[in-house]
Amino acid sequence: MARLGEARTVEFYEEDTRLALPPARYDVRVTRSDGDASAYRVEVTARTLLRDLALFPDRLDPAAEVDEMLVTLLPGESAVFRVTGAVIEDPGALGTRPVLRCVNDTIA
Structure with a gap:
């Protein structure tokens, strides 16, 4: 991991399939954005390392x-x-699989 002020990056020097990633564990809080019925805020807090966390609301x-x-x-x-959109x-479904995924989920 490298950090510069507020910016930080995490690099892995092995292919994802060769990493010993832990099972994904996290807490999710989904709320509607104030004043916009078509906007939501999804806050994810990691309890384990989460590699390439992605949200697929189009599902x-x-x-x-x-964003x-x-x-x-x-x-x-x-x-x-x-x-948005x-x-x-x-809205709670935004915090469940298969809408919320990470690499940890795909490695057996």
Whole structure:
């Protein structure tokens, strides 16, 4: 990991399939954005390393878009994803698989 001010990066020097990643464990909080019925805030806090965390809201509504992708989190770190463009019937589904995924989920 390298950090410069607020910016940081995490690099892995092995192919994903060769990494011994732990099972993904995290906490999720989904809220509607104030004043916009078609906007949501999805906050993910890692309990384990999460490699390339991604949110796929278009699996719930094809019109939905997300502002961020492929975020790697270390334990204790959080990321906020902003989803716009669709009214989602069950906003809590934004924090479940297969809508919220990371590389840890794909490596057996």
